[in-house]
Amino acid sequence: MKPRIVIVGAGRAGGALALALREVGYEIAAVVSRSPSSARRLAEWVESDRWSDRPEELAPSGDVVILSVPDGAISQVCARIAERGGFRKGQVVAHLSGALPAGVLSPAGEAGAYVLSMHPIQTLAEPKIGAERLRGAYFSLEGDPEALAVGRRMVEDIGGRVLELPEGAKVLYHTALCIASNYLVALADAAMGVLRAVGVEPQEGLQAILPLLQGTLKNLGEVGLPKALTGPIVRGDVDTVRAHLVALSERASEFSELYRTLGRYTVEVARRAGLEEGSVEELSALLAPSGG
Numbered sequence: 001m002k003p004r005i006v007i008v009g010a011g012r013a014g015g016a017l018a019l020a021l022r023e024v025g026y027e028i029a030a031v032v033s034r035s036p037s038s039a040r041r042l043a044e045w046v047e048s049d050r051w052s053d054r055p056e057e058l059a060p061s062g063d064v065v066i067l068s069v070p071d072g073a074i075s076q077v078c079a080r081i082a083e084r085g086g087f088r089k090g091q092v093v094a095h096l097s098g099a100l101p102a103g104v105l106s107p108a109g110e111a112g113a114y115v116l117s118m119h120p121i122q123t124l125a126e127p128k129i130g131a132e133r134l135r136g137a138y139f140s141l142e143g144d145p146e147a148l149a150v151g152r153r154m155v156e157d158i159g160g161r162v163l164e165l166p167e168g169a170k171v172l173y174h175t176a177l178c179i180a181s182n183y184l185v186a187l188a189d190a191a192m193g194v195l196r197a198v199g200v201e202p203q204e205g206l207q208a209i210l211p212l213l214q215g216t217l218k219n220l221g222e223v224g225l226p227k228a229l230t231g232p233i234v235r236g237d238v239d240t241v242r243a244h245l246v247a248l249s250e251r252a253s254e255f256s257e258l259y260r261t262l263g264r265y266t267v268e269v270a271r272r273a274g275l276e277e278g279s280v281e282e283l284s285a286l287l288a289p290s291g292g
Helices: 012-023 036-045 055-061 071-083 102-110 127-134 145-157 170-180 182-196 202-223 238-251 253-272 277-286
Strands: 005-008 028-032 064-067 092-095 114-120 138-143 161-164
Touching: 005 012, 005 055, 012 028, 012 036, 012 114, 012 127, 028 036, 028 055, 036 127, 055 071, 064 071, 071 092, 071 102, 092 102, 092 145, 102 114, 114 145, 138 145, 138 170, 145 161, 170 182, 182 202, 182 253, 238 253, 238 277, 253 277
Parallel strands: 005 028, 005 064, 064 092, 092 114, 138 161
Antiparallel strands: 114 138
């Protein structure tokens, strides 16, 4: 028998997970949100007749209570529910934060619940689209053994995959995800800045590089690291890298240090891909910080 779910927080992540779970037969017993209209809308989507802006009143009706609220509010919301008797022994109480551990739910644990950090490794811009993206996505899980078993079942039921983390790993884990996702957007923006220096408008430039980005991601999926690396550094093409640095210094100098920093790391990836040591040394020297 599948556990009954209470969703606290009717935003993008909570809405996407509620829809994904409902699609595979989970009962969404209730939806709670600071905004009654948001709670009612999501409740209608998941065919639940119980919604409220008072989590302590509806949390007891769930076997699993999922707190899908901003990171800064998780502890406060959890403590409020616990203080008002909203948790019960044997429940699983989970949050969806990428950076916070299950331990921030200690008030629920003190009430006899099992606590869980359950973070979807996916961008969720809108609940209905997000529900589709959760199928096949990885979820990191960390927490009490009893809660981990329940979390694993929910993830696998919606077609996801589990990445189980040891205690104390959440912050560094979340750092890696920020590098992979957020910094990719920042790098695309930097590329637009360089293209702007040669007269390419940002919107046209973005459309021009999107197939390149998509091809790179496809290579990562097909051949992995470090084999997916292409370009002048992994070829040992010192002259082209030198030409890049000259062009940047003349027309887009604000991106020079970024290029050097990323280049030095790329040299190390290229070394793992088989770049000869002579080229490694020459490129490392060329890409050294300009003030060094």
